[in-house]
Structure formats: structure tokens, C-alpha cells
Amino acid sequence: xxxxxxxSIIIIISLGIFFYFxxxxxxxxxxxRPDRINWGKSVFKKLKKFGDKGGRF
Amino acid sequence: MARHRALEMFGRSxxxxxxxxxxxxxxxxxxTNEVMTLxxxxxxxxxxxxxxxxxxxxxxxxxxxxGDPSSVSGLMIFGLIGxxxxxxxxxxxxxxxxxxxxxxALLQGLAVGGISAMYESSFDGIVMQAVALTFGTLAALLxxxxxxxxxxxxxxxxxxxxxxxxxxxLYLVSFIMSFFGGPIGFIHxxxxxxxxxxxxxxxxxxxxxxxxxxxxxxxxxxGAPKYLEAYGAxxxxxxxxxxxxxxxxxxxxxxxxx
Numbered sequence: 001x002x003x004x005x006x007x008s009i010i011i012i013i014s015l016g017i018f019f020y021f022x023x024x025x026x027x028x029x030x031x032x033r034p035d036r037i038n039w040g041k042s043v044f045k046k047l048k049k050f051g052d053k054g055g056r057f
Numbered sequence: 058m059a060r061h062r063a064l065e066m067f068g069r070s071x072x073x074x075x076x077x078x079x080x081x082x083x084x085x086x087x088x089t090n091e092v093m094t095l096x097x098x099x100x101x102x103x104x105x106x107x108x109x110x111x112x113x114x115x116x117x118x119x120x121x122x123x124g125d126p127s128s129v130s131g132l133m134i135f136g137l138i139g140x141x142x143x144x145x146x147x148x149x150x151x152x153x154x155x156x157x158x159x160x161x162a163l164l165q166g167l168a169v170g171g172i173s174a175m176y177e178s179s180f181d182g183i184v185m186q187a188v189a190l191t192f193g194t195l196a197a198l199l200x201x202x203x204x205x206x207x208x209x210x211x212x213x214x215x216x217x218x219x220x221x222x223x224x225x226x227l228y229l230v231s232f233i234m235s236f237f238g239g240p241i242g243f244i245h246x247x248x249x250x251x252x253x254x255x256x257x258x259x260x261x262x263x264x265x266x267x268x269x270x271x272x273x274x275x276x277x278x279x280g281a282p283k284y285l286e287a288y289g290a291x292x293x294x295x296x297x298x299x300x301x302x303x304x305x306x307x308x309x310x311x312x313x314x315x
Contacts, residue, residue, distance in 0.1 A: 003182065007189035014192035021203055022099035026274050029205030037214050037268075039275055 091283040098273045101290035105162035109294065112136070112166030113173065120174035129171040136167030147291050154287035161291060165298055176305055180312045187308055191301040194263050202270045209271045217268060220261045247310040255307035262300040269293045 025031065116136075120129045143161035147154050173184045201207045231240040243250045273289040 004185055007185045010189040011192050014189070014196035017196035018192070018199055019099060019103060021199055022102075023096045024203065025095065025278070026203045026270075027205045030202065030208065031274070031278065033208060035208075035210045036275070037209055037211055037271055039272055 092280040093277050093283055093285045093289070095273065095277045097283070097286040098277065098289040101158070101286050102293050105159060105290055105294050106297075108159055108162040109166035109169065109298070112163045113170030116167050116170030117174045120171060120178075126175055126178075129174065133168045133171035136164045136169075136171070140164035140168060144291075144295065147288070151288045152284050154284050154291055158287045158291035158294070162294055165294070169298060169301070172302065173305065176309055180309055183305065183308050183312065187301060187305040190304050190308075191297060194300065195266060195297065198263060198266045199270060202267055202274075207267050209267050214268060217261065217264055221265065224258055224261060247313045252307065252310050255303065255310055259300065259303045259307055262296065262303050265296045266293070266300070269296055 116129045116132050119132070120126065140161055143157050143164055147157040147161060150157070173187075176187075177184045198207070202209075227241065227244065231244050234240050243254055245251065269289070269292045272292065276285045276289060
């Protein structure tokens, strides 16, 4: 019973964090990076490029 | 114009469920000029979570009121197959995500509720722990992402994609082998190797959440079409359900050693 209460509190706090902070934009440290993922590029093309380079990044 | 730019920008997600060519297609049935927002994606995730929990509660109640696993097996199979079909439709026709994503959540809930009830009947209190760990991971990784502590890069996406694909292939091979004698032993065993394997899978599933956050963040930032809110929420749901089931398996392996 006690552990159920403990886990319930974790669930409520976690969901609270998700619904509160989820609405905010990420920090500049995250959004103003030159090495951000380009979601327009297919991951398959990246894998092909990776293979062409002999498995080196 | 903005719509085309956004669609060119957001071709694919790293989520294993998102390997659709449809994502790069220019939609012809997108008719509004509304753009995606972060709060829209978060609210839709909340709605889909609620739908999933409601349908899961239904199968859960059926299981515990009858006490017979066969009473929910039909619903579970219907939920699994129906959820797979709904997921495929969402992946190949993202413009329909507003309709197909809630259907996916409802159907997956049927399967998740039945699976959870079966685990709970064997290990008392396991479901509450798995749910708390899943949401705890979600919150912790969201904070790490928003603060810039975790920085997803192209190499991060590539490695995660390869690892996720490897797990998928391993599960598939194990499933096929189960028809010819027995599945790959360590995947399902409660040995240290089996627990270690589950830990790795949980870590990979959790890191997929970071990719989902990054996809949603960038889509909202670039003013992507409104339907990508539902699509982003769907991606989070796919990862969350996978993470939850893997945590459930991991806990079950640990408890069964006692």
C-alpha cells in the first residue's frame, strides 16, 4: 500500500513535468547547435554513406 | 509555400515506426494553413495516453473479474493486429494521423491492458512500478533534452536506428525460431545475460524518446503543418508503449529470480 502511494506520486510528478515543461521551447544550448539532426535527410541515405565510407563516421 | 518548406524539412523521424516514404511526400489533401505547436503535440500526447489507459483498464477489468487469461486473449490479439494496421496507416499517410493515431492508442491499450493484467497476476505490484518507471524516464529525458544535457546529433540518430533495427531483427528471428523448436534462449530467460539484454533494450527504447522530442521541437520551430502534432504524439506513444513493455519484461525477469 505504501509502495503504491510512492509510485503514484512518481507518476503524478512525472506527468506534471511532461505537461508543464513539454510546452516550453528547449534551451538555446539545444536549439542553436551546428550539429543538430536534419530531419529532412533520410536515415537510409546516411546509412548508405556510412557503408560507403567503410563504416567510419 | 510554408507547408512545402516544412514537409521538405521534416522528412523522417528516427523512431522505428517512422520509416515511411509518405513523410517526404507533399500532401495534396492538406487544406489549412494552421501550423504545429509544442503545446498541441503535448496535449495530443495526453489525449492518446488517456485513450490508451481507458482501453487498457477495460481489458484489465475483464481479466481480473473472470480470472481467466483466455477471456482477454481475443481482445489482445485484436488490439495488437488492429494497432499494427493503424500504425501502418499513420506511417504511410501522416495526414490522416488525427484520425488513425487515437485509434492506434485505443487498440494498443487493449493489448497493453491484457499483457499488464497477466504480469500483475504473476507478480503483485509490478505494473505500478513499470508505469512509474516509464513516466519517470519520460520526465527525466524531457528535462535532459530541454536543458541541452542530451544533444541528439546525426550520429546519435544513426547509431540508435541501427541498434533499434538490430533488436527488431533479433526479436523477429526469435519469433520465427519459436516455430521450429524454440526461441533464442537468453532473450526471454531470467539469467544475468537475459537481464542484461533487457537493460540494453530499455536503454535504447528510452533514448528513442530523445529523438521524438527533437523531432517535435524542430517541427514546431519550423512551423510544420498541423497534422504533424498528431504524428509527433503518435511517435511518442509508439516509443512509450515499447518502453513500458520492455520495463515490464525486465522487472518480471528480476522478480522471477527470487
